Amino acid sequence: MVNVEKKAILDLFKRKRFPRPSQFRYLPRFLNKKEKTFLVIFSILTFSGIVGLVSLLYFNNTVEVAARGGEYTEGIVGYTRFINPLYSQNNEVDKDLTALIYSGLTKRNERLNMVMDLAESYEVNEEETIYTFKLKENILWHDGKSFTADDIVFTINAIKDQNYNSPLRTSWSAVEVTKINDFSVQFKLKKSFGNFLALTTVGILPKHIWEKVPVANINLAEANNKPVGTGPYKFKSFTKDKVGAIKAYELIANEKYYGEKPNLEKLILKFYPEYISAINALDNRQIDGLAFVSTEGMKDLKLRGRLNFYDIRLPQYTALFFNEGNNVILKDINIRQALALAIDRKRIVKEALLEDGALIESPILPGYFGLEEDTSHLVHNEADAQKILVDDDWVLKDGNKYRIKGTTQLKIVLTTIEKGQNVKAAGIIKENWEAIGIQVELKIISTSNLNVLLTDRSYEVFLFGQMYGTDLDPYAYWHSSAIKYPGLNLAGYGERKADALLEQARKTVDKVVKQQKYQEFEALLVENFPAIFLWEPKYNYLIDKKIKGLKINNLVTPSDRFTNLFSAYIKTKRIFR
Incomplete structure (x- = not known):
């Protein structure tokens, strides 16, 4: 019987130079042990070579880039009071959260140059006393409502209103703001002020939320602790300690952000009463980063090997x-x-x-x-x-x-x-x-x-x-x-x-x-x-090495460090060149 099958196979090979796939199932019957071993090794090497060649071609024709995802936790010394652009000037923790959640007409980029943010462009008259801003369209607040010029006018007038008692009032007192249309606003100055653009970095409030809050109750407003902005991150939740003080905020990336979206999907800010406890948290891997640490303050730091050290300069x-x-x-x-x-x-x-x-x-x-x-x-x-x-x-x-x-x-x-x-x-x-x-x-x-x-x-x-x-x-x-x-x-x-x-x-x-x-x-x-x-x-900025792509430049305010963090990443992917 075996000889008949063998003859049939050989006859097939005579008629066709290469066997059909179905014929290969008979091949092991006609190979001895040595030939079978050789065939297995040959098959493995052939497969490995193909995989290696494909991998080589893939890696030679692709580059590794940042991918969205991952979580970063930073420790901050101090506590939050009002996450509100009208009042955040008096508290560095509030400034940090405000910078992440709110946007201004303009902002400073990594090179400290003024660039447009909520604004698309601006014009200034020859006397440099009238600034007209064209706003970007289709921007949404974190709650899904549309951003318009009404929000700009409301925010600036609230700052100027003595009843709101904003520390920014003096800076804006000689400026008049007017809505031209839904996506244009105009500012009139009593006299030229070359640094006016720096004022327009102030975060803009959503009129549809804050106009409902009586001025007398503004310090008690829920929106101070559960802010709604237009910035790259939006509020998700906060946790409190046993006495009711907020000890951490969790923010998530704004999927509808109008600008370049940050790579890190989640930011957690944890608050500490002093640097010793914050450094202990860094040592215990409870946080991934800590800013503004003195060299003397780092003397008790133990797990240095997992951290990158960056220098921070402020003006x-x-x-x-x-x-x-x-x-x-x-x-x-x-x-x-x-x-x-x-x-x-x-x-x-x-x-x-x-x-x-x-x-x-x-x-x-x-x-x-x-x-x-x-x-x-x-x-x-x-x-x-x-x-x-x-x-x-x-x-x-x-x-x-x-x-x-x-x-x-x-x-x-x-x-x-x-x-x-x-x-x-x-x-x-x-x-x-x-x-x-x-x-x-x-x-x-x-x-x-x-x-x-x-x-x-x-x-x-x-x-x-x-x-x-x-x-x-x-x-x-x-x-x-x-x-x-x-x-x-x-x-x-x-x-x-x-x-x-x-x-x-x-x-x-x-x-x-x-x-x-x-x-x-x-x-x-x-x-x-x-x-x-x-x-x-x-100052020293200590960050876990899992955070890649971080470049620290000169800062104007401590919260500007988050501008650099937007380009940082944890996860990567490969794309074709």
């Missing part, structure tokens, strides 16, 4: 502000120059800041005003400082430790707030100044007494930090109109030419002109020495 600086009215000695520019030369700023950054800072020369910070490089001019030189004092007739007599001029002793009171870095820096500065023969009294005040100090200007030299707003405008800190409280010109600087430059810079919308005015203003400060500029803080 802020720390300086020594001279109050010449409280110490006549400080009116002498030679004294101020000697004080500047005596300070070892590199030592301050190393020992007081633990390298969490960069040296600066003025309040015009590199990278923020279109000026990429700082012009270094101030170098620690104790010998030159001593020579200036000697040439100015401040001498050491009879083995005295401190210099005198006639009967006047060279004495200065240095004041700072009760903050670790500031206290350490003030100690180094005191040591530097006493090394050149200046008697220094160091006064450390609590933050609770800060308002009294600023109101009375009761300091001679004040070590303090200042931070710009979204407009990146030094006017509030250096124009003579801000010398008296509640102004923030802490150095009492009243140079007319400087005033004119600041006024011209804030009026123009021309970036080149603005940069030129700021450069001229910077040169005046360097020449006049109304303050000694010390450092620009740097």
